[in-house]
Amino acid sequence: MGLAFKEETFRDDYTYRNSLDAIRRFPFPFPEDKYMYSVNIEPHVKGKPGSVLEFPLDIDEHYVSECRDKAITLARDPGRYASLPHMMDAQWDVLELIMESLSRDYPEQFKLTKDGNRWTWQNLPLGIENTFTFGDRSSLPMEPFEYVGRQIQGDWVILDQREGTLFADAGIVTSQADWSLAFDVGMSWHQWHAPVPRATEIGVMDRALKFMMNLQLGEPVRRLNWTMTLNPRLDTSPENYPLWGPDRNHITLDNAGDRVHLRVELQTLFRLPRSNGIVFSIRCYLISLNELATYPRWAKRFHRILKDLHPDLLEYKGLTKFHATAVEWLSRYDDGAPLDIGTHPE
Amino acid sequence: MxxxxxxxxxxxxxxxxxxxxxxxxxxxxxxxxxxxxxxxxxxxxxxxxxxxxxxxxxxxxxxxxxxxxxxxxxxxxxxxxxxxxxxxxxxxxxxxxxxxxLFQLIRMGRKHVLIAGGIGITPFMSQLHDLKRNGFEYELHYAFRSPEHGAFSAQLKSECGERAHFYIDSLGQQLDIPAVLSRQPLGTHVYVCGPAPMVNAVLEAARELGWPENHVHSEQFTAPPMGDAFKVQLAKSNMEVEVTADMTLLEALETAGVGPDSLCRGGACGRCELDVLELDGEIFHHDHYLSDAEKSSGKKILPCVSRARCTHMLLDI
Amino acid sequence: MERGYRIRSKPNYETLVWKEKASAHVVVAKGAGGMAVLQLFQQMHPVQPVTVFYVRGDSTDKDYSQTLTKLVGDELQVFDTQMEALYAFYRRLPDMKMGTRFYVSGTESFIWSLCKLAALFDIQESEIVKQLSNSLSRPVYCVHCKATTPNVTTNIVACSKCSRKLFVRDHFSRHLGAYMGLMIDAENPGEVPAIEEIYP
Structure with a gap:
């Protein structure tokens, strides 16, 4: 597997771009012209070779730069990593999941050798190598979940299952769509999702919780979620809202194609073996409207989704200020002709 | 699955x-x-x-x-x-x-009290590994009929030392559940697995002493009780299925090729839960999953262990 | 930032009533919260042992210590500051047994300071009966600088540490014991709506 990692930034000069291959494999989330919040969970089974679903955990051309951006965010705000004391078994579970998955699916980049509990981990793209004792916190330079969480794209939250619900008791969160780990850590499922509009009312959250509590070992699931971000910025946290919030004032028809990004989250859930916890991975894919419109079918579909979006969702996703501009920008790709169902680019 | x-x-x-x-x-x-x-x-x-x-x-x-x-x-x-x-x-x-x-240790707990009766010792055999690995405070109380029926008691005695307490019925040794529960420090969780009377005694003693519910954990798999035959109608698959006396409702649905997902098959996990759309008789709930309100509503059934006496029960499957 | 939907993380408060099933009872109250304790003692007295920790009300708060001393007697301990009372409470936790029931009354800041201490002993806030005393004032966590400003009575407040103008959201963290405060004029510096007292 040849993976060429790009040198790029997700802040300041924003040099992040998608290659033609990356655009083509983008997980476009809209099979139909209408969108409403739903559970839409499916088994996380192997997808087509080359797609973001080929392996349980996807590594792409942005890996090195994304991990570097994560390190910057963590250095400026160590509170983006948090783990309550009872989560140590779950931390090792997640370390095992990530190391085994990457070394199996990307053997040229990641190597894991085991001699009983003595493990050696090599991460060639980031130049990391450590030998440690599995289960012994003191044998790693930091807590196992933070150690491995810094070496994987996306945000990770570990859920503890008790009292008939799930608690978000650990996380490493640096590329979130406007929610705060420091604030939400320790919350139960319903408290955590409290700000999602129209979801509690229609029972979506109850059904999703029931489903997740029954998640089986070895049978991970996934769903796609989406929002929009201005500039290819991973860290759209409430903590740094003063840094990125003002961008909403400067979107015009001229710059929308470049600055407005569709942000798709591939969310995957794995039952953890030793702790019986669940790890929730939120992997973010960004694509500018210009890049998206290289496949006019996608631009046309996205135009229809955005045009008819419920005002509560516009508000919740923070799209209100630039929504009209984005819709107008996309409208030139929409001739009104029907589109067949499916997320394919052509 | x-x-x-x-x-x-x-x-x-x-x-x-x-x-x-x-x-x-x-x-x-x-x-x-x-x-x-x-x-x-x-x-x-x-x-x-x-x-x-x-x-x-x-x-x-x-x-x-x-x-x-x-x-x-x-x-x-x-x-x-x-x-x-x-x-x-x-x-x-x-x-x-x-x-x-369905019976995991609560890792936030400051102490863990395990109470086993007879074969109910088995889930604790693996939990003890978790307790030791995490260095948690615990005590084990294990009651059984007579010396020859104390499965794994010698092993437990050597592995747990003074933390293990044994109660042998034939020798007149009784486990005093309220006494054990009344001396536990804040942050203790109690776990019980054993025959129904023992489980109920622990739940009752904890309730009387004012233990919060989320510190009390039990596991019981019910062997599905047999009963009279009955028939059910299926709304989505538009068919009728007969549940014979020696078969569970879940097995009857599976035999008919329309079985719902299931896991524990002992009335504990709730995975096979079905909605009851219409009913002209009575459901015999044998599970530990549905709340009392759900049971009396007659709108839900766990087909793995529960049965009915009716001439018409329309299930949403 | 006006949001047209209800946020479910907001805690519910109730009226203090003795729990019938218990091994012991521990009541903690501050200032105006003393009234809830007086009301509790109007109910039939439980048979189990009772301990009351009370923080005297200061100049801005009501003080019920004299009435409580007469009514509660030996079971009462009175403190001059919240810090002293919470420390005394915390030191007693290791000796308490399962089955001890907890009751707290005071401002939201006080209630959640106590809940955080109890959580160290795996007593969850859902196990503690909580009654809000006569103020709706809120502790507000600044999501930007992480400081918590106690006893906020307005829709928008200046953070006590970084001075940013924070909009007080309904989203509540039990772990922090505070509501989320988010900078109101981040997108348009200086554009701050009228500040009104809405949590008197």
Whole structure:
């Protein structure tokens, strides 16, 4: 597997771009012209070779730069990593999941050798190598979940299952769509999702919780979620809202194609073996409207989704200020002709 | 629900009524590690009908080479435990599910009190590994009928030392549940597994002493009680299914090819829960999953253990 | 930032009533919260042992210490500051047994300071009966600088540490014991709506 990692930034000069291959494999989330919040969970089974679903955990051309951006965010705000004391078994579970998955699916980049509990981990793209004792916190330079969480794209939250619900008791969160780990850590499922509009009312959250509590070992699931971000910025946290919030004032028809990004989250859930916890991975894919419109079918579909979006969702996703501009920008790709169902680019 | 074929590598007669089975994967691969208190569901082909029983995993959770279960021969069994005792030999092949945990340790707890009765000791055999690995404070209280029926008691005595307390009924040793519960410091969790009267006694004592519900944990798998035959109508598959006296509703649905997803098959996990759309009679709820309000509403049923007396019950399946 | 939907993380408060099933009872109250304790003692007195920790009300708060001393007697301990009372409470936790029931009354800041201490002993806030005393004032966590400003009575407040103008959201963290405060004029510096007292 040849993976060429790009040198790029997700802040300041924003040099992040998608290659033609990356655009083509983008997980476009809209099979139909209408969108409403739903559970839409499916088994996380192997997808087509080359797609973001080929392996349980996807590594792409942005890996090195994304991990570097994560390190910057963590250095400026160590509170983006948090783990309550009872989560140590779950931390090792997640370390095992990530190391085994990457070394199996990307053997040229990641190597894991085991001699009983003595493990050696090599991460060639980031130049990391450590030998440690599995289960012994003191044998790693930091807590196992933070150690491995810094070496994987996306945000990770570990859920503890008790009292008939799930608690978000650990996380490493640096590329979130406007929610705060420091604030939400320790919350139960319903408290955590409290700000999602129209979801509690229609029972979506109850059904999703029931489903997740029954998640089986070895049978991970996934769903796609989406929002929009201005500039290819991973860290759209409430903590740094003063840094990125003002961008909403400067979107015009001229710059929308470049600055407005569709942000798709591939969310995957794995039952953890030793702790019986669940790890929730939120992997973010960004694509500018210009890049998206290289496949006019996608631009046309996205135009229809955005045009008819419920005002509560516009508000919740923070799209209100630039929504009209984005819709107008996309409208030139929409001739009104029907589109067949499916997320394919052509 | 993913399953795996296992071969019985060893069988040990632990007590006059209990056998310990060591299972290895038929494909030679490693099992996943698991969490203490987990169980697997063993599928047995008994005379052409697939019979499924849940058994707690007993071994060390990080032993990925073998899984261990123990089976007590039940006096009034529909055949599952008798089959395991009489028909399964070393070398036999069985099918098991991946581990599921409905009885895990609450890792926020400051102390853990384990109360076992008879074969109810099995989930604690794996939980003890988790307790020791995490360095948690615990005590074990294990009651059984007579010295020869104390499965694994010698092993527990040597591994747990003073933290293990044994109560042998034939020697007149009684476990005083309220006394044990009334001396526990804040942040203690109690876990009970054993015969229904013991489980109920622990739940009742904890309630009387003012223990919050979320500090009290129990596991009971109910052997599905038999009863009179009844018929159900299925709304989505538009058919009628007869549940004979020696069959559960879940088995009848599976035989008809319309079985819902299921896990523990003992009324504990709720996975097979069905909505009851219409009913002209009475449901006999035998599960530990639905709330009392849900049970009395007559709108839900767990087909793995519950039955009905009716002429018309329309299920949403 | 006006949001047209209800946020479910907001805690519910109730009226203090003795729990019938218990091994012991521990009541903690501050200032105006003393009234809830007086009301509790109007109910039939439980048979189990009772302990009351009370923080005297200061100049801005009501003080019920004299009435409580007469009514509660030996079971009462009175403190001059919240810090002293919470420390005394915390030191007693290791000796308490399961089955001890907890009751707290005071401002939201006080209630959640106590809940955080109890959580160290795996007593969850859902196990503690909580009654809000006569103020709706809120502790507000600044999501930007992480400081918590106690006793906020307005829709928008200046953070006590970084001075940013924070909009007080309904989203509540039990772990922090505070509501989320988010900078109101981040997108348009200086554009701050009228500040009104809405949590008197």
């Amino acid at each position: 993913s399953t795996v074929n296992v071969r019985v590598a060893a069988i040990e007669q632990v007590t006059p009524l209990v056998k310990h089975f060591t299972l290895v994967r038929e494909d030679g691969q490693a099992f996943p590690p698991f969490s203490g208190g987990s169980h697997v569901v063993v599928a047995m082909d008994i005379g052409g009908r697939i019979h499924r029983n849940a058994y707690s995993l007993m071994g060390a959770p990080d032993d990925t080479q073998a899984y261990h279960i123990s089976v007590r021969r039940q006096e009034r069994s529909r055949g599952g435990s008798a089959y395991m005792h009489d028909n399964v030999a070393e070398g036999s092949v069985l099918q098991i599910t991946m581990p599921v945990n």
